[in-house]
Amino acid sequence: MFIKAPKGTKDILPAEIPNWHFIEKTAQETFNKANFKEIRTPIFEDTNLFERGVGDTTDIVNKEMYTFEKSDRSLTLRPENTAGVVRAYLEHNLYRESPPVKFWYKGSMFRYERPQAGRQRQFNQIGVEMFGVQDASADAEVIMLAVEFLKGLGLNDLTVEINSLGCNECRKEYKEQLKKAVAPFLDQLCDDCRSRFEKNPLRILDCKNETCNRLFEEHNLKSKVSGIKLCGECSEHYKKLKTYLNELNIKYEENTFLVRGLDYYTKTVFEIKSNNLGSQNAVCGGGRYDGLVETLGGPHTPAVGWAMGVERLNALIPKLETKKIDYFVVSDNQIEAVKLTSKLRKNGFSAEFDYTSRKFAKQLEKAAKIAYKAVILGEDEIKNNYYTVKDLNTSEQTRSSFADLVK
RNA sequence: GCGGGUAUCGCCAAGUGGUUAAGGCCUCGGAUUGUGGUUCCGAUAUUCGUGGGUUCGACUCCCACUACCCGCCCCA
Numbered sequence: 001m002f003i004k005a006p007k008g009t010k011d012i013l014p015a016e017i018p019n020w021h022f023i024e025k026t027a028q029e030t031f032n033k034a035n036f037k038e039i040r041t042p043i044f045e046d047t048n049l050f051e052r053g054v055g056d057t058t059d060i061v062n063k064e065m066y067t068f069e070k071s072d073r074s075l076t077l078r079p080e081n082t083a084g085v086v087r088a089y090l091e092h093n094l095y096r097e098s099p100p101v102k103f104w105y106k107g108s109m110f111r112y113e114r115p116q117a118g119r120q121r122q123f124n125q126i127g128v129e130m131f132g133v134q135d136a137s138a139d140a141e142v143i144m145l146a147v148e149f150l151k152g153l154g155l156n157d158l159t160v161e162i163n164s165l166g167c168n169e170c171r172k173e174y175k176e177q178l179k180k181a182v183a184p185f186l187d188q189l190c191d192d193c194r195s196r197f198e199k200n201p202l203r204i205l206d207c208k209n210e211t212c213n214r215l216f217e218e219h220n221l222k223s224k225v226s227g228i229k230l231c232g233e234c235s236e237h238y239k240k241l242k243t244y245l246n247e248l249n250i251k252y253e254e255n256t257f258l259v260r261g262l263d264y265y266t267k268t269v270f271e272i273k274s275n276n277l278g279s280q281n282a283v284c285g286g287g288r289y290d291g292l293v294e295t296l297g298g299p300h301t302p303a304v305g306w307a308m309g310v311e312r313l314n315a316l317i318p319k320l321e322t323k324k325i326d327y328f329v330v331s332d333n334q335i336e337a338v339k340l341t342s343k344l345r346k347n348g349f350s351a352e353f354d355y356t357s358r359k360f361a362k363q364l365e366k367a368a369k370i371a372y373k374a375v376i377l378g379e380d381e382i383k384n385n386y387y388t389v390k391d392l393n394t395s396e397q398t399r400s401s402f403a404d405l406v407k
Numbered sequence: 408g409c410g411g412g413u414a415u416c417g418c419c420a421a422g423u424g425g426u427u428a429a430g431g432c433c434u435c436g437g438a439u440u441g442u443g444g445u446u447c448c449g450a451u452a453u454u455c456g457u458g459g460g461u462u463c464g465a466c467u468c469c470c471a472c473u474a475c476c477c478g479c480c481c482c483a
C-alpha cells in the first residue's frame with residue numbers, strides 16, 4: 001500500500017452505494033413533496049463568508065477550516081452549507097421572489113478535526129433552508145420535514161430536542177443572567193467554560209464536562225436561568241412552535257442546555273439525537289437564523305433550516321443488498337455472447353457475459369452470484385436458433401425465443 | 408490540541424522465545440471436457456505496520472516512529 005485516503009476521509013465502495021442511493025432518493029422525494037428546490041453551491045467559498053457567516057467565536061471557524069490561498073485570495077472548503085446557500089440567495093437576488101423561498105441540498109462538508117466514530121474530516125450533509133417566513137409555522141414546517149425524512153428512512157427511535165435562544169435583545173439580558181448565576185462557582189468550571197464566560201456565555205450550557213454538569217445541577221442553574229430569558233415576541237414564537245408541534249403530533253423534549261455551536265442562530269434551535277450511535281449522536285441540527293442574511297449584506301430576512309449527517313444516518317440504516325443483473329449469458333462462443341448481451345441491453349435489460357469463456361460450470365457459478373437468470377447459448381442453441389433460460393433461483397430451465405427473453 | 412487502545416494473507420483471525428506462521432471466508436483451479444447455489448480435493452503470507460536493539464534464535468521481549476481505532480473538546 002503506497003498512498004492511502006487522507007485521514008478522516010472514506011471511500012464509499014459499490015457495496016455501500018445502495019444505502020446512499022436510498023437516502024438520497026428518500027430526501028429528494030420528501031423535499032419535493034414540500035416544494036423545496038434543490039440547490040448546488042460551490043464546495044469552496046471565500047474564507048470571509050464563513051468568518052462572517054458562521055461566526056469567529058465558533059470552533060468551526062477557529063480551528064476546523066480547510067483554508068488555502070490562491071492568487072492572493074483566501075478560500076475555504078465549506079465546513080457547512082448554510083452560509084453558502086445564503087450567499088447564493090443574495091448573489092442571485094432570490095429575495096426578490098415571493099416568499100417563502102425553500103431550498104434543499106446534499107453534499108460534502110470539510111472540517112479539520114480528530115476523526116472518531118461518527119466524525120470525519122470530509123463528511124456529507126443533507127439539509128434544508130427556508131427564507132422569508134417569520135412565523136413559527138416555518139420552524140414547524142422544517143422540523144416536520146426532518147421527521148418525515150427520518151420516517152421515510154425507517155428511523156423512529158430518535159429524540160427531537162428544542163430550545164429557544166431568543167433574539168439579540170433578550171439574549172443580551174440572558175447572557176447577563178447566566179453570567180451572574182455562574183459567577184459564584186466560575187473558578188470550579190473547566191477551562192473552556194471559563195473562557196466562554198467572556199466570549200460567548202451561551203456556550204457554557206453546551207458543556208459536556210462531567211464536573212461542570214454536576215455543578216450546574218448542584219447550583220440548580222437550569223431553573224435559575226430558564227424562563228427568564230425570552231422577550232415577549234420570542235416567547236410567543238416559541239410557544240407557537242410548540243403548539244404547531246403538538247398539533248402535528250411531533251414528540252419533542254425541551255432542552256434549555258441546547259445551544260448549538262454556530263453564532264447565527266436566533267430564537268428556535270433544535271437537534272435530533274439517536275441512542276444507537278456512539279458519542280457523536282446528533283443526527284440533525286438546525287434552527288432559525290433571522291440575522292444571517294443581513295449580516296452577509298442582504299435585506300433583513302427571517303430564515304430557518306437544518307442539516308443532517310449522512311454518514312450518521314447511514315449508520316442507523318440496515319445494509320441494503322446490491323441489485324443483481326437481469327441476465328448473465330453463458331456461452332463458449334464469445335462473439336454470440338457479446339451480441340446477445342448487447343441486444344438484451346438495447347431492450348432495457350441489464351446483462352453481462354463471461355469474458356473468459358470458461359467451462360459452463362464456472363460460468364454458471366458466476367451467473368448465480370450476480371444475476372437473476374442465466375441465458376445458456378451453446379452449440380446446440382446456436383445451431384437450432386433458441387435460447388435456454390435458467391432461473392437461478394428455482395433452477396427451472398426453459399427453451400425460449402428472443403421474444404421470450406425480453407418479455 | 409489532550410487522553411486510551413490496536414497493528415499477523417483481499418477480509419475475519421490463532422499463535423506470547425525454538426525446525427515448514429493454525430483455521431475460516433473470498434478468489435482461482437480440479438472432481439464434473441454443456442449446468443451453479445450442497446459436498447470433496449488442491450492453490451495462494453520466504454513473512455507477522457516501519458526502523459532499530461536484546462538473544463545462539465523473535466510474530467512473540469525492549470525502544471522509537473508511523474498508521475488506524477476509540478474517547479475528550481466540538482459537531483453532522
